[in-house]
Amino acid sequence: MNTNTHPISEFLEKYFLHFNAASLVDAAKAYEKQIEDGSKMLVSLAGAMSTAEIGKIFAEMIRQEKVHIISCTGANLEEDIMNLVAHSHYKRVPNYRDLTPQDEWDLLLKGLNRVTDTCIPEEEAFRRLQKHIFKIWKDAEENNERFFPHEFMYKLLLSGVLEEHYEIDIKNSWMYAAAEKNLPMVVPGWEDSTMGNIFASYVLKGELKASTMKSGIEYMTFLADWYTNNSDNGIGFFQIGGGIAGDFPICVVPMLYQDLERENTPFWSYFCQISDSTTSYGSYSGAVPNEKITWGKLDIDTPKFIIESDATIVAPLIFAYLLKM
Known part of the structure; x- marks a missing residue:
């Protein structure tokens, strides 16, 4: 009789013993300790993790309160919902390297x-959402209300207007899990996403006001207050990929104590980055964690991990470890 109740977690501890594999386990254990010690955790999502269907496991991380705030790109914000309503229309192209x-x-x-080996169906994904999100944007404007990009998406999901279009199990949507908990979020650079482009097109046509959408500066001030109010036991930083999803939120610490001169601001209490970027000239994504000490983001003693590997492989394994799968 098989008594192995946590096969993935036990497999990792038994066989992931060196190099990037060992870093994966060390980072997972330190993440677990952060949660056990009452610390909160920020997870940043870059790349195309939603199109990679990270929601299948990330949603459970949210439900089990192992994530307390998210920083993500506008693409990840919308692509989880696109997958929710148009999954059967996606096309996989396994031979994408051979395309002319x-x-x-x-x-x-x-x-x-196309996103690497996966094609997002424009008509079924973008356009299926467009009429519904426009109405929510317009209703807010007519009521003199303003919201953040993710708050509009929460309203869209919780309104129920998309239910007839669901093509995957709702429990596999991390955005729906986040909406149910009203999870805090920042979405820096949202304007370069498809929905950001669509919103801008309505502004150019005079059908919406730009001010209806709260801005990146407002996201930063929100994050500053959230960090201040939640850092008594520390806040960890788990970064999937590089880019603005990571660079934007990590800067809140030096901003608080250098620019606002709040000298009692604690550093991030944990840092892990999964990235396939290697250290090179001027690379933020490939910078080793110690470089962040010089910018006032991490302390000398902050537990620091970098896993140089594919996040679509590594992140689900770490989440599985934390969920005791």
């Missing part, structure tokens, strides 16, 4: 926007 420019053009003509 003509092949790529043919995908465009079919309304298939």
